[in-house]
Amino acid sequence: MKSKEELRKLDVNYLFHPTVILEEHEQKGPRIIVEGNGLRVKDIDGKEYIDAFSSLWNVVIGHGQKAVAQAIMEQLNKLEYFSPFYGFAMPPAIELAAKVISLMPKEWNMGRVLFTCGGSETNDSNIKIARMYWSLKGKDQKKKIISRNCAYHGLTIGSMVATGIEYFKMHFEPLAPGFRHIMAPYCYRCELNLTYPECGIACAKALEEIIQKEGPDTVGAFIGEPVMGTGGTIPPPDEYWPMVRKICDKYDVLFIADEVVTGFGRTGKMFGCMNWNVRPDLISIAKGITSGYFPLGGAIMSNEVYETIKGGLGSIMPFLHGFTYNNHPVGCAAGLANLKIIEEQHLIQNATKMGAYLADRLKGLYDHKSVGDIRSIGLMAAVEIVKDKQTKEQIGTMPMESTHRIEDLMWEKGVYGRAMFENIAVAPPLTVTKTEIDTIVDALDSSIAQMEREML
Template identity: 40%
Template sequence: MLPNSQQARDVAYQLHAYTNARSHQGTGPLIIERGEGPYVFDTAGKRYLDAMAGLWSAGLGFSEKRLIEAAHRQMQVLPFYHTFTSRSNGPCIELAEKLVKISPVPMSKVFFTNSGSEANDTVLKLIAYRSNALGQPQRKKVISRLRGYHGVTIAAASLTGLPDNHRSFDLPLPNILHTGSPHFYKDSRPGESEETFATRRAEELESQIQREGADTIAAFFAEPVMGAGGVIVPPPTYWDKIQQVLRQHRILLVADEVICGFGRTGKMFGCETYDIAPDVIVVSKQLTSSYFPLSAIIMNDYMFEPIAEESNKVGVLAHGFTGGGHPVGAAIAIENLKLIEERELIANASRIGAYMQDRLRTLSEHPLVGEVRGVGLIAAVELVLDKERKVAAATPGDVGKVARRLMHERGIIVRNVDDALAMCPPLIVNKDQIDELVDGIAGVLDELKAKVVNLSRA
């Protein structure tokens, strides 16, 4: 029996996401009880600096009263209504207008969903709908990237380019293809420059399109900066070269801004950081600082107009979610965006983010650090046991798991993506909290040396 009765009840009744269900029965959960700014506290009272902002998402931290008050006000007026059959509500209308106006490129319409996974699934359905509207029923294939992350629903998990999201789920679905990731550190060839690597990735995409038939490819899905795949920052010219290929074949570009959106990279959108001009933008997470489940698909007229025509032809766009456009979620999102602007949190992400990147790079000479990468307030430290070969333990993730546990013991929450320590602190963090984070990593690196010797490759 687990010593904590609440832990025991959890084990008895709950199946957890991204967890080994069998081992969880023996260990039980860490139960988070409350939050305060960028910190959370467990039921024993231990404080943790949550350097992952929950799940890349709590941009305003864990105790923003104005978001709570916005939810309360809306609950008192209209706690729920749907957007089916030409229904709407005030917050939903205001938020849609705001998202179109702040988009980095001209956009036209917004469709609301509840999560990034739902949003990406919906985009895939709308792409098929659009292709049929254009009289191009063969144009249904989409390309995403290895190491990319786009969610866990059936279609979104198929877009995701991570093996664990496919293994034992019978995924990916047909017509979803993957091309190489922009990870120069891991995927470049000996002696290859970043420029040459970016050119090769664009040429590989072009070759794949030609093999499949350009008239069969509808869209390309990508994150400006890959998040859950390990915080992979694209090399210079990568996005320019990729977009040239897509434009040549009139292939839709879907920017998954679920992690990057609303300040994470030091700009409002990751697309602004990398000069990306998408046809569709998917947002969630920091849209409400995750105080309420909400996501949105922002599309241009090139995407929207054929869909509108097809709905007129068949009589209905028969798709939607009960909670899509939820007035409470929309009210929270509106207040969240106001706070980001009022408190200049995007400028803070740029300024404090630069400080974080500089401080993290002081760790680069450590014998266990292969690469430090990141932009704005998102970063990763790649752990290795052999710098020259760029490898850690025989089993990927073994070193990262130990490091993550040691960070946890120090009261700092990070995430290991295999052997990379990923971090994505709330937009509200200050220099002292960044120092706490980086000093914690530095201490763990020294502690780690003695613990990983048995994990080393032969």
């Protein structure tokens, strides 16, 4: 292996990084991570860190689980890949599709899985499937997609437009047409300045209003994360999803549940929608399906959607959407091994138990003058930082000044938490222990205190 100095130089000269300030990256260079075990990762200088964000919400089973590496190697040694087009299949993809469907409540009546390579590609696939569904039902106008402000659905051309955070769209115009946004169920910063529960869940009613405004015959699908992630870890009020489902049923609008973050136990249930017993028509999965051991996502459709598409296309026309790496056998072998660990190690039960402990420990942070709101569900939590609890203004003139500082201070203390706009998010692997939660919350606590001394 090359020396660390050589690697840093090569990185800066050749590797392009997503979501960094390019000039700053060239000055600072990369943080090179070389090993991982459980919640711990080690950098190239040998320093250990607790990964309190499951890397990018995805390393659900923790780092270094050898059974997944072994499953990947076994599949690679048997067959690395064969085309998924024209009806070919490999055993791990067949088994994983059946397994994923078996994990869903029967009453959802989910039918087929198309495995992809990640979340954005999956959301684009589901948007296309929703449009094809209406087209084949003879409703060619029913193509608009409704999503929400603060939503994050990925950054491909389609999923980026569904994303409701304008920051991610700058300089990438022109944007694909046919998307509309409504307000998020973000009680702490309600767009209408209403208070729960007197608000009557106006954020859910906003869906009905926009469908009526646009015309029900033009709206094909509503896409939403059961719990908004990147937008700030925003669990909705309990009434929200049942109301949304009713509105979707009333106006014949498909509900695409973006379970990319919430799928596979993150919220203390196998899928986020299970927290509110809400049935999706299409589901997007990624991240936790392989815990990052191999890139994999999946577009899941209900039997009703599948049968409509099958019947509509008939006996001559193929389903003309797909990618070279759909149903990849190595990814699917990783997925099977990953799900086995989630089940055998009772990680969802642990997420519920440790999630309650995390929520309890986080409450103590309200003593800080800059902590405006704390939100969590299962092992998905965020602490919102403000200059003033009354005005809820941000600290500093630029977005994320205080949260980036907190993230850096936590990193210096050996804990990886993630700045997301004015929030610090923590979402550790589902294997987390109480002692590890204590270390994470202590680092967050002292980092917030230090940021306040420096910036307030």
